[in-house]
Amino acid sequence: MTAKMKSVVVDQAKGRWELRDRPVPQVGPNDVLVRVRACAICGTDLWLSDGVLSFRDFPIVPGHEAAGEVVAVGEGVTKREVGDRVGVFMTQKMCGVCDFCHEEHPNSFVTAANCASPTLTGVTVDGGHAEYVAVDAGGTVLLPDAVSYEQAAPIICAGYTVWAGLRRAEPKPGARVAVSGIGGLGHLAVQYAKAAGFHVIALTHSPDKKDLALELGADEVVSDGASLKAAGGADVLLHTNSSHAAVADAMNGLKPWGKVVLMGIGTDELALPALALTSNSYQVIGSAHNTIEHLVEALDFVARGEVRTLVETFPKERAEEAHAKAGAGEVRFKAVITY
Template sequence: MKAAVVPALNGQWEVKEVPTPEPGANQVLLKIHASGLCYTDVHITKGEIPTEFPRILGHEPVGEIVAIGEGVTSRQVGDRVGVPWVQASCGRCEWCLRGKRMFCAQQIGTGVQTQGSHAEYMLAYADTTMLLPDNVSYEQAAPIFCAGYTVWSGLRFADPKPHERIAILGVGGLGYLGVQYSKAAGFETIAITHSKDKEKLVRDLGADEVVADGEGLKAIGGADVILATGNSYKAASAALGGLRPDGRMVLMGVSDEPLQVTSEAIMNRTRIIGSTQNGSEYLYEALDYVAKGKVKVIAETYSLNDISRAYERVLKGEARFRAVIAM
């Protein structure tokens, strides 16, 4: 099979022939139809998320099950499925026993501890796969398994009340989905972006207001929840001033910048929440909004042979808004 292989730390991605894997016990073999290329792939290539090389990356996989291993009963050949980041865990530690395997120190992550999805075929643990809604295309589904899942999980974990206002900081690969999810869930939604060229688009996606920064957010009455979807904690720090009392900021982008919090956070009971992906229930809901036509993925599509160009556009922040490898 063909696969995009990262040969070494900071290595140049190479499309080459590698052996097609065979499913073991409790595994399925997916024929990949679409694989989202996420900025996390950049973090892994640069060594900011530790793994061993050579490595086939990709953690937004969707495809068709073409073979099943011993012991698989919940899935069958022909199923259309996707695979989330956390595929398996030890099953024995405190966090696994409490049903929070995303905290397991021995978790198995797609494209980190396993072969990823930038390939024609990929193995996955059967019970971790999620069936795709029949009316959702592979290209629409792929980015939901990281980007959409992450944003919706963060919003749900912030536990917004019906009367509260949601602000989305950054209108990039996560943020444009955040605007749609917030609006689909019935919340008054504010987009925070310096990009004037995105203002009409985010309003079309559902934003009720568009402001440039935290000061602008504060001037229109503030927000109860801010979803910080970008990779700049400098921007997140500046936006904190736009939170209302009892407000929550959810960090879901990775940054090496410090987050600066003032003493105002004490009097306002401000909460800072870290969030990635918080359970399969939220993944189901994230896909369901797409199936109902309330959330739409906007993506650039590339062939596997053109994956190096896709990677460069994601690296430089030029992809608008997601990059998807269609097999």
């Protein structure tokens, strides 16, 4: 193994994604060293590199949608071995000593928000946009053999998010599931909802995405809440885009006792129709990564060929190009950098 590796480094807010030589990380107790083969760009990566979110000082190495193979294991590791194909997700481990950790919650995105000192890959520690990353073994998931690294990487966060959100909503058999926003999250949400056997309505304001949504499995495509209502309404609304302004409009098509699942992170405020919320007994649910079992399930759908990620791949030498295109919304739908 070489002493140096290539890694993406961001020196300052809104800085370029520079490919640089850095030392290969050391493997500590309970850690595994992963030779990264592919790492997708998440919207959170863009916010971190732009300084919109800040959890540590620059320079940073982003990336929490990484896939590769284990090449070394640290002392105490029993659940991973050299040669394992793994995905590396964000919530690597909790501190274990704060009040939240003493409540013994399962590892999820709620851990990231409530643990006093969580270890978050690509957020509080160096991430997966590098040839190697050392992480706690508990921050990895085994990949099915049938799933390529390029296809696995976006599922580690984006696919995980939408499948966990659908599971959180607990739709009944035969439910009508609407997906608001056909992008990095939404194009996967349509497929997961269809693969799970639900009637799927895609909600998009972009005419050029109508045919694509139908190809991905949507039974119908509508443009707003009024047309959603006219089409028969929805029992569950999966809101996947980064703007909350569209939620209230889409809720015009929500059936009584319907559920809204928020999973796209936005900086705008969320305004809800209070009368409709109360009189229809709606539920508004926030959801992200809800236990590792949902990630395993999300990957299994890909392995069975029922879900596929639409990706544009870039070699590591074009990391800044991938970053720029993803930031400009010019990738349909996930940028994946290969290492």
